[in-house]
Amino acid sequence: MATHGVIDAKTWPADTTKTLNERYVTIVDFLLSAHAASLGISQVASYYGSTGTGHGYWDQSPHVSDGAFTVWAFNNATVPFYMLVSYNAVGNTQVGNSNPCAQDDRTAVNGLYFAFAQRVDGTNPWNGSTNVNGLDTKGTPVWTPGGSNLYAWPRTNSVGGSRSTNVEDAMGTGDPGTPVWTRFHFFCDENHVLLASDEQLDGGYAFTFFGKYTPRNGTTPACPYIALRSNTSYGGGGQQGENPPFPTTTYPHFSGYSVYDYNGGIAHPSDPTKGVLTAQPDYMPNLAGAQFFPTPATGQVLELPIPVGMSEGSSNAGYCGYIDWIRYSWGMANQSMTSDKLKAFLGSMTLQAWKLSVPWDGVTSCGTGQTREGTQF
Amino acid sequence: MTTPHGIIEVVPSDPTNSYRTREMFVSLQMFLTSSYAVAAGITRIACQSNGAGGGFDYVNTGNNAFAVYEWTAATKPFYVMFHLSMSGTLGTPGLPALIDGVSNVFGTCEAIGVSVAMRSDGGNPWNGTTFDNGYDTKGTPVWTSGGSDLLVWPRSNAAGGNTATNAENMVSLFGIVNNAPITDPVHNPVLGSRFHFLCDQENFASVSSPDGDYRNHHVFFGRYNPVHGTEATNLFPYAMIASKQYSVNFDPSVIYTTYGSTVAGSIPFEGGIAHTSDPSQGVKSVYLCAQDGFLNAGHQPNTTMSPATYDEMPFWLAMNEGPNWSIAGTTDFFRAVFGPFAWDTTYALDRAVFGTYNATGRQMYTVPWNAAVAPGTSWSSRSGTMF
Numbered sequence: 001m002a003t004h005g006v007i008d009a010k011t012w013p014a015d016t017t018k019t020l021n022e023r024y025v026t027i028v029d030f031l032l033s034a035h036a037a038s039l040g041i042s043q044v045a046s047y048y049g050s051t052g053t054g055h056g057y058w059d060q061s062p063h064v065s066d067g068a069f070t071v072w073a074f075n076n077a078t079v080p081f082y083m084l085v086s087y088n089a090v091g092n093t094q095v096g097n098s099n100p101c102a103q104d105d106r107t108a109v110n111g112l113y114f115a116f117a118q119r120v121d122g123t124n125p126w127n128g129s130t131n132v133n134g135l136d137t138k139g140t141p142v143w144t145p146g147g148s149n150l151y152a153w154p155r156t157n158s159v160g161g162s163r164s165t166n167v168e169d170a171m172g173t174g175d176p177g178t179p180v181w182t183r184f185h186f187f188c189d190e191n192h193v194l195l196a197s198d199e200q201l202d203g204g205y206a207f208t209f210f211g212k213y214t215p216r217n218g219t220t221p222a223c224p225y226i227a228l229r230s231n232t233s234y235g236g237g238g239q240q241g242e243n244p245p246f247p248t249t250t251y252p253h254f255s256g257y258s259v260y261d262y263n264g265g266i267a268h269p270s271d272p273t274k275g276v277l278t279a280q281p282d283y284m285p286n287l288a289g290a291q292f293f294p295t296p297a298t299g300q301v302l303e304l305p306i307p308v309g310m311s312e313g314s315s316n317a318g319y320c321g322y323i324d325w326i327r328y329s330w331g332m333a334n335q336s337m338t339s340d341k342l343k344a345f346l347g348s349m350t351l352q353a354w355k356l357s358v359p360w361d362g363v364t365s366c367g368t369g370q371t372r373e374g375t376q377f
Numbered sequence: 378m379t380t381p382h383g384i385i386e387v388v389p390s391d392p393t394n395s396y397r398t399r400e401m402f403v404s405l406q407m408f409l410t411s412s413y414a415v416a417a418g419i420t421r422i423a424c425q426s427n428g429a430g431g432g433f434d435y436v437n438t439g440n441n442a443f444a445v446y447e448w449t450a451a452t453k454p455f456y457v458m459f460h461l462s463m464s465g466t467l468g469t470p471g472l473p474a475l476i477d478g479v480s481n482v483f484g485t486c487e488a489i490g491v492s493v494a495m496r497s498d499g500g501n502p503w504n505g506t507t508f509d510n511g512y513d514t515k516g517t518p519v520w521t522s523g524g525s526d527l528l529v530w531p532r533s534n535a536a537g538g539n540t541a542t543n544a545e546n547m548v549s550l551f552g553i554v555n556n557a558p559i560t561d562p563v564h565n566p567v568l569g570s571r572f573h574f575l576c577d578q579e580n581f582a583s584v585s586s587p588d589g590d591y592r593n594h595h596v597f598f599g600r601y602n603p604v605h606g607t608e609a610t611n612l613f614p615y616a617m618i619a620s621k622q623y624s625v626n627f628d629p630s631v632i633y634t635t636y637g638s639t640v641a642g643s644i645p646f647e648g649g650i651a652h653t654s655d656p657s658q659g660v661k662s663v664y665l666c667a668q669d670g671f672l673n674a675g676h677q678p679n680t681t682m683s684p685a686t687y688d689e690m691p692f693w694l695a696m697n698e699g700p701n702w703s704i705a706g707t708t709d710f711f712r713a714v715f716g717p718f719a720w721d722t723t724y725a726l727d728r729a730v731f732g733t734y735n736a737t738g739r740q741m742y743t744v745p746w747n748a749a750v751a752p753g754t755s756w757s758s759r760s761g762t763m764f
Contacts, residue, residue, distance in 0.1 A: 317679070
């Protein structure tokens, strides 16, 4: 399966409104492209925002504004899923037609945020209007099961979650903090989505992933999908030090009042009535180190799949499978690439650390882009 | 993993350690020449019975008997020699020979040794005679390259190893030190040992409990899955993990450690791994560790499954002998598990748990099983159960 995306986009400095607007528009532009269409991605709904006049950057006419959202169907996924993309920079996730909406279980916050949903029967769980005219509205709840079972991410939207009534929560995708230049990359194929953002242009990446995992032997989950959003709180966002891109903790990881340092969830693999529960990734700390990564013996880039499981109480805990679309490597320089430029390595500026191996376009040098539009492939 | 076969629940009860060791060896030979082994592509090419003629039996098989088998259906055919030592020191007609680097392993030399070899050209590396009539002899060296690249286990037999000249070292597959009784509350006292041997077309594992308790002496040899990105260049993904110690708990000191040394017997664990990219460099030391982030009390058994099930996770292998370092890949025949009691099985009885003495909530390992009887079912059967 081919991967497409928009890479090396660099957004406006020192202005929260402008940087979030530019991220949103750049991603939506990609999702509207022929590249995305080739993956079976189609638009289901759109809202231009509370003062929006159409689709475009903040300095264009028409342009989108705070509260803008779009909904996308990934029709060619093994189990079709739906993605909500939205943003605001006025400290209110519920501005205009974006209501109801929360980001990481909060409403008085700025950000660019994603939510995902799918039904076991593969039908459309979006409960809002579908005119795709910039004026669509959300339903309440935002996502519904119909006559099937609903999996809705992040975990707060699901059974027993704080947002399970209106199913309005979304995952933040990196915290711009005090805005400076930001570089980001957005990738997807039929079954996966990844946003990697260097929030402060300091080399510390934050990651938001949604996608399919390979189930453990002996299981046949109806929807083997997981969402992971890494910590966004380090110095305004991004990974630092030797930690793996998705540290081994619970997603969401509730720390303090209504703030999720990590967010996400995993569809229950054997009981769809339980919905999405807390996820946990793993990695191989025993294999870190120059003696194993990269390998002097072969000169090859070695990559490890990312084991994932569920970790919510004693009755919903265990290994579920592994992510193989993106992988871990150790000791690669941040933003370095394979010689054919078909893979890039993102994480922290610490050389002796785990990096996320992500697809790349075979042409662009990672970290060199200077435009908000980035490079589509 | 192809269809597994094996001989399990071999529980001889002869009170004499040397005879009990022989019973174990002979039962293994009977399996390796059975229709089950033939189905796995195993063919005997040489044997020395030292008194039992062309076959092996429980009475006449003598000290320092040995037999050599080819795993013909392996992706890269390999050859395995099993050697019986009943007392004293290793000697004729089985020389040259060492087990775990010495000629009197465990002091008593009541043990079974095993070594493995393959050639990069697929040819036969056995340097002894191949009459297969009970009177074969070893060559010196025991294994040869024949103009190709020789991959030979344990590590000390390979280039740079202290037994590389004669390639005569073996790892202990089984060995008796104590003559302890099995302390099963129902069958107590039963004097004896317990032995299982599992294999398929690419792998074998020996799981023995010389003292008949839950502790194990384990040897694994076989093919692993190369780590992503190396499938095209790692053409000989084979490794050996051998506990060497006659009876150990499978605790972290056994799991997260290096197996195989250039000096035979100099570290607690034997084994090795074929060089991950260059077979001309032979076999190197191998590091073993588990994919263990979910192998803990908080995540086992796996309650996301219905019914709740203990997860079997791969072991990771890495070449670990400077300057030859690399992550290698993951095992499948031999897997890690956390929590169940030794001798537990899957619901289908097709995988069995071994590793640690009389305790739950510990790291263990699993091997294929016969889908019929649980470990510990037999309390007196030197011939065991084949499948």
